[in-house]
Amino acid sequence: MTIHHAFLTFLIAGVITVLSSHPNVAQPPATRTSPTVDTYHGIDVADDYRWLEDWNDAEVQRWSEDQNAYAREFLDALPGVDAIRRRVTEIMSARLDSYGGVRFAAGRYFAMKNQPPKEQPFLITFDSLDDLNQARTLFDPNQVDSEGTTSVDWFEPSPDGSLVAISLSSGGSEVGDVSVFDSTSGERVFEIVPRVNSGTAGGDLAWAPDGKGFYYTRHPRPGERPEVDLNFYQQLYYHQLGTDSAEDRFELGTDFPRIAEIEVEVHAETGNVLCNVQNGDGGEFAHYLRRSDGTWTQFSRFGDKLVQATFEPSGDILAITREAAPRGKIVRISTVTSKGALTESLTQSLTEPLIPEGDDTIVTSFYRAPPSLVATDNRIYVTYQLGGPSEIRVYDRDGNTLPKPTQLPISSVGGLEPLTGDDILFYNSSYVDPTLWFHYDASSETTTQTPLSSKSPVDLSDVRVTRKFAVSKDGTKVPVNIMRPASANGPGPCVLYGYGGYGINLTPRFNASNKVLFEQGVTYVVANLRGGGEYGEAWHLDGNLTKKQNVFDDFYAAARYLIDNGYTTSDQLAIMGGSNGGLLMGATLTQHPDLARCVVSSVGIYDMLRVELSPNGSFNIPEFGTVKNPDHFNAMRAYSPFHNVKDGTDYPAVIFFTGANDPRVDPMQSRKMTARLQAASTSGLPVLLRTSANAGHGGDSGLSQKIEQVVDTCAFLFHHLGVKVQRPQ
Template sequence: MRYAPALLAVIAACAAPALAGPSAPPETPVRPVTDTYHGVTVTDPYRWLEDWSDPAVKAWSDAQNEYARAYLDKLPHRDEIRRRLTALLSAPVTRWSDLHEAGGRLFARVNKPPKQQPYIAVMDSADAPGTARTVLDPETFDAAGSFSIDWYAPSPDGSLVAASLSRGGSESGDLYIIETDTGRRVGDVIERVNGGTAGGSLAWFPDGSGFYYARYPRAGERPEKDMLFYVDVYKHTIGSPPEDDTYEIGRDFPKIGEIELKTDNKTGRVICTVQDGDGGEFAHFVRRPGGRWDRVCGFKDGVTEAYFGESGAIYLISNADAPRGKVLRLDPEQPALENARLLIPESDGTIVSNFWGPQSLVEAGGRILVQYQVGGPSEIRIYDLEGNPIGKPETPPVSAVGQMTPTKAGVLFSLSTYTRPTSWMRYDPESGETAPTALHADAPADLTGVTVLREYATSKDGTKIPVNIMVPPGVTRTGDNPCILSGYGGYGISLTPYYSAARADLLEQGVIYAIANIRGGGEYGEAWHRAGNLTNKQNVFDDFQAAA
């Protein structure tokens, strides 16, 4: 059943007499507030609304809510819309993410409504989801309170799982070690390993006897005002009390430093990457097996990511003189940036940078897989160990590649489109073939009949702006159809193709949905980002207007 008139009322604000509520919204008084910044006087007539402690502001907000409810509550088909959205968003669809192979088994974070929190499961392989069993469920973890999983890392042999758990909706995580086969807790809890200002990270020793981890200061280590900053790296041995953990690196890092750790399971070397806040500047360090930390590069050197390859080499993703990214290769015995050599030069695509996220470069089976952003959609490009291009795994034309996970059977990678939920594929480096696995999310609504078009608008300065257009089946583009256009241009964030159950309801009612990849995002690299920030911010609005 379609209820397009109601949707038109909602998304196009086509008010009809039958829906009439109050004739006009409550008035907003003008109360100028004047400030002087560097000799420039700025007057804001509505800044007084920022003071939430002012009873007049609360009264204004209540009046606005009452006005909105008087209109929205009278919309025809409102109950049908609500029921359909509830069904779509609460559908018992299993979603698999954050995959790691360890000890010949596959670990995953699983989201499965009606459960309110994702949980950690282990299975035989991506082809056997029926063997999955729960390792850690935050909803049943402790009767003393509600928990959520911040992040997790299985030990190299898969016998243990380290997980940061936050209580009561906070981001203040403590570290728990769980025995995979029994769910039993091992050792003491390590406090303050995750937080809202710097997240958290952990890297296991190759033999699984301990790990390196980042944590916030404990009482007495920093002044009270700095307890949510200055994250350092420590070394922990399983079975020993956290008080015996030894400091590794971090005391000279920035106050708002954010740390990511990685281990080479063959040599025991560790990469420590620190980001200076959220500004996109990174420094990288390598710990030798003997314990010495070497600086690879500093914050101004333009290296965004550092990874170990299965060969032991260190791969660097650099934006220095290459705003779309290039790949450098570094000998771990001489891990200084000046010793790196160019392996993969800058190209027409943008190498994805995923601090705290999945690796955007994987070396497996004598091949190097690199994730590229191509204006919104993304793809994997494959190279040999000398940086020569080989090809790409087969993927749909407007799709997004997510996490890449090396396994003994090949490299798993997630794949999403606007019309199909995330599924997991496997690339075989030896044969070059790509095939689906059994890990996929069922669609709560069938959108396979939706046509996805990728067109380009011309912005005010002549720049071509990609627009991804989803056209429902049976709808002809006449210019008179109800349509929603969305976009985001900031912080280098890329809008990539993904399936949305909430968006499905609109498409079912014949509404065209469009997403613009405007400047300020990262769809075409750092130059695209900078073309939409600071003094170039006007380009963001010009791009969106052009897309409309």
């Protein structure tokens, strides 16, 4: 699974002004060097810190503990830590409920409920959108793990709503086993099905129409493949409730690639099964249909540019394709034809699309994300990307435009969930509005806010949101979304956030913790970089593989725009990113060490020549490339942060965050980059590494872990960029 899933939106960028000088910084723990040389395509590449890759080495663990102690000594001594902790805790622990992942099955609703100060969200069920007082807790991971390290990866209700399958993992591992619970009693029933989800290939499950079993993604079990392959070779199986999962029926996947990632869907009326398979994380898909007689037919192959498929109520298939349409078009594939005619139906539909390509980009979804394309009895709901913001548009079954739900300006939409008839449920959020859940009544064409909507502990109504465009090195216009508090005037403290990868869209999202910035006059900015999908697949492809440097140029251009237009200065600028955005941070600080005063980089990749050797690295090859390809190698070596650190350079202050159990980005990436920067930097500013135990990539961290990371981030930024924290008015 891609490294982007949890790019840590809870890491606010801090509250910032400028210090006239920095304090003396204690020397970091000593790190020995042990030179290693690898030869790629006739080029020798040195690595002094290869030994830090082996987490099973006691010396590496001691080194990590020493780095944590060094970071703690520095962070805990920073001014204002207690005040920062009180304010962050006040906001993030506010006893205000929020909801996500809402599902509807046979008149019953299911949702994940977040209820601070509980560490983890928990699963509830209720019968009416209008009265949440009757909601019942179905499963609460906080009751089985008081430390908050057990989390719900995802859940799936049965067609009649009487049962719900839940993938549970612990310690940030994302290695999930599926348990089945009775929706009425909340009791665990039937047997546990192991190794359905992983932090590499993810996982999925779809119930059979009779609710007596389900199709699911199965990873190899110990003994079936070598240990290094246990998180690969995902295949599709069927499990009958009440039977031993060792006897489950194999369905599909013998010829799937090692890095296959699967989504599965079942049509309620016919029992037909749709299987979408992604080849790693590069956005290439193959699609298969299983008919009721048990036979599978493949109707698209990797490289065909068919990127998403879903059933219509009639049993036909709606698909999003980028064939001759980089922003996407929607086609209908008839399933009532003979098995061999599936591809013929697809071929014809490509030339006669149901919904042709337009000026905006059709959003796709994967990794158990709420669907971006939903078909009801008489309507088709499609999510469009507008260069950052997104919106829902509506069509009839013939592709004619219909009125769309009312939506917030400069906002993002999602969570499409079909209800009865043609009604849907969806969420809407902006940079200054919390997540609101709406019921769209198709017959009356009215949009009504539901009690699922979040209430914010803070008010951001005084924050001005403007959307500007920076010009990148090659002339490309890059959206820059600027959130400026009313108190900001002239050049001042500013935080710039970026990601730029995997075709992922950075959409407007509400973050209550950003209030800590705005209270102190800090401007917060999000850049929509190439590598994302904000302007379609061409935008994505212009920022991956050998064109990855475009992403870093875009980010630099966004920073220069803020400086050149009087929003901030280099001494007042902080840059921040996580996961793929951590790579962005590493590349930016090594290519432009004087651009920003400080850097916050979380769960990032820094050694691009070794990343594919880690468990999740193979999945990332379609996005980054492989050192086995000389063109890919040359491109990666040119920007690889670890290999472009230069001795004797004044680097900015940097703090790296990682989780000891991260299944998506090996923590050794942060260890090696920390050691290399500590040895090379002559600025006197600290390079810190903070490793969290019982944590992974960040998305399933407990509330207390998130709070402490935000506190450390803010304290670090306050200190280096000079914020003197003022009491909120």
